[in-house]
Amino acid sequence: MGEAAKQFEELPIEISSVTPEMLDHVWSSQIEMIERGLRHGQGNDVTSDDMLAGILLGRWLMWVIHRGTDIIAIVVLSVITTPRKKKLFVELIAGRDLPSWYVQLHDLLIDFKEVIGADCIEASCRPGLAKYLSEMGWSKKATIMELV
Numbered sequence: 001m002g003e004a005a006k007q008f009e010e011l012p013i014e015i016s017s018v019t020p021e022m023l024d025h026v027w028s029s030q031i032e033m034i035e036r037g038l039r040h041g042q043g044n045d046v047t048s049d050d051m052l053a054g055i056l057l058g059r060w061l062m063w064v065i066h067r068g069t070d071i072i073a074i075v076v077l078s079v080i081t082t083p084r085k086k087k088l089f090v091e092l093i094a095g096r097d098l099p100s101w102y103v104q105l106h107d108l109l110i111d112f113k114e115v116i117g118a119d120c121i122e123a124s125c126r127p128g129l130a131k132y133l134s135e136m137g138w139s140k141k142a143t144i145m146e147l148v
Contacts, residue, residue: 011068013101015075015108018055018062026064027052030074037074037094040126051076051092060091065101072097075105079116088113090123098132106136
């Protein structure tokens with residue numbers, strides 16, 4: 001591995017909220033990752049266009065997980081209020097190298113839940129991510145099945 005590559009690998013992983021000014025750039029540069037994540041998750045309920053519209057309208061919020069300028073993952077969140085609960089809902093987690101950042105994301109989600117006064121955090125996810133979440137103390141609430 002070259003010296004430049006080693007220095008890049010040593011940069012800390014950070015999680016940042018995507019500002020409205022940066023949304024177009026981040027979205028267009030990461031659309032392949034976003035669409036791949038949707039195909040493997042709940043992409044038949046929400047398209048990337050739907051998701052972008054939700055973010056632009058302020059209904060959803062987008063975070064990037066990055067090392068310097070290299071975006072490793074995308075996280076899209078919403079807040080759902082029901083008669084009994086306020087939930088922080090993970091709409092999408094798409095990216096690579098999950099073991100290097102999932103604990104950091106988990107801790108930030110817990111902090112954000114407290115800041116917004118949510119009662120819980122929910123995510124609908126594939127079995128691989130569910131395994132990581134289970135290790136972090138999440139419990140299985142339901143199984144989603146579909147007949148088309």
